[in-house]
Amino acid sequence: MxxxxxxxxxxxxxxxxxxxxxxxxxxxxxxxxxxxxxxxxxxxxxxxxxxxxxxxxxxxxxxxxxxxxxxxxxxxxxxxxxxxxxxxxxxxxxxxxxxxxxxxxxxxxxxxxxFPALPSINEDVTVEVPQNIIKNMIKGTSFAIAQDETRPILQGILFEVKNKNLNLVALDGYRLAVKSEFLDNNNNIEVVIPGKTLNEVSKILEDKDDIVKITFTPNHILFNLSDTKIISRLLDGKFVNYLSLLPQEHKLLVNINKQEFQNGLERASLMAKDGNSNLIKLDFQEENVIITSNSQLGKAREEVSINMQGEGVQIAFNSRYLLDVLKNMEEDEVVMEMTSGVSPCVIKGKNMSNAKYLVLPVRLIR
CATH class of the missing domain: 3.10.150.10 (DNA Polymerase III, subunit A, domain 2)
Known part of the structure; x- marks a missing residue:
């Protein structure tokens, strides 16, 4: 040679x-x-x-x-x-x-x-997605993949083609991330791709609208980017029915500026680093949300303006879970939907409906 x-x-x-x-x-x-x-x-x-x-x-x-x-x-x-x-x-x-x-x-x-031969993949069932869209969808969901190895299926991302939509879904038991994009394809596909595979795919994908061809077999997925092919095994098992986890009703709807909320959470969480819970409390009042944290390190109090419909609520979260969501959202204004201090909080963009996030609250011992 x-x-x-x-x-x-x-x-x-x-x-x-x-x-x-x-x-x-x-x-x-x-x-x-x-x-x-x-x-x-x-x-x-x-x-x-x-x-x-x-x-x-x-x-x-x-x-x-x-x-x-x-x-x-x-x-x-x-x-x-x-x-x-x-x-x-x-x-x-x-x-x-x-x-x-x-x-x-x-x-x-x-x-x-x-050297082991690559799995042979017959490129029959194929979907085509622009690289920048699939890259953005991976970024917007992969942070919610489970790190815990006790439920291997949750270490992957659900890749679902249904009703001319491509949905990517990740959840770890504490939060759920769903991103959707229109896809002019009539196939019905539901596979679970290992999270580490998609993270590597994301690094290779470029921020441009060149097409990536994605092909499925019962055991493997192939990403074809003209000069580069990525083949991964799929995870065995059935993914959680994520639609059943999303509440259909809410009693409180809050509009809030994403960057102001994120800044307030980041400052308050400096005092929440005692232990692993990163506990912060949110008190939704008529025109403001009061963010507080209290630990052996000290106390913090932040106040952010909101537009609220419904009755106020007091709720506590692991601040890292909220911040992960906010950092991956593209809109300046976000909407939070809640029912009580112990029920899940749904977060989405004010104007775009292609991303939805759910975060479970931390139950406070009163």
Missing amino acids: IFICEKQKLQEGISIATKAITGKTTMPILEGIYISASKEGLTLIGSDMDVSIETKVCAEVQEEGKVVIDAKIFGEIIRKLSNAEVKIETLENDIIQITCEKSVFNIVCMNATD
Whole structure:
């Protein structure tokens, strides 16, 4: 195998493929990056068996071949080379030679035939979504994925296509995040994608309206971004019926400026860092909400103007859960819907209906 490639392009390809290499494996071959040089150019693959990422890189291939190189050392060598052409060739005894201007590295490589084949995916059931929309939907829901391993299904995000809508849903038992977008597609799809997969997908997606093709099989999902493919296994099991968790009625509706509310919560929560509860209390009155926190560190009191319909309520939250929601909302004005101090609070934008969040309150011992 012999090929010549621009250092910058090779580095970008390595960066994309290595997002699937976790290093937590009993198979040494999976600590490597698979490189295939052919007439079409260069193909790089990284995999941890759960997630595989394949990306193509422009290169001048002088001799075809396939090898696997330790991803960490390969990535570090390429990153530190001069911004010039890199020549990579196989020598005898499983050695790869990397040459760039006056730098020469000889490193041991592994046999490409030992690298696991990617799952074959028949691209029949496909939906197409602009990259910036799916990136925004992942960002707006992934913070609510469960970190607790006792319910593996909640460590994923529900990917639902229904009634010409794409819905992404995440919940962890304390909060729920739902983002929806219109999708001109008549399929009915309901799969659960591991949260870590979607976070890696989000890093590769760009803020532009180029289309990403998403394909499903019973066990896998494929994201096709022209030069890059991401294949992930799906989580087994049925996701929680999230619609049944969203209250249909409320007795109190509050309009509030998002940034003022967020600033007040952030300041008040400085005094709420005693223990893990980050407890803050909200007292909704006619024209203001009083935010207080009280711990061994001291006390804090904030006041933010509101527009309220209904009777006031006193309610307590883990401030981190509220702040996570506010930081991921795009509107300047948000609406909070509540019924009592012990029932869930629903938060959404004042003008846009494509995002909805639910946060459970903390029960206070009186």
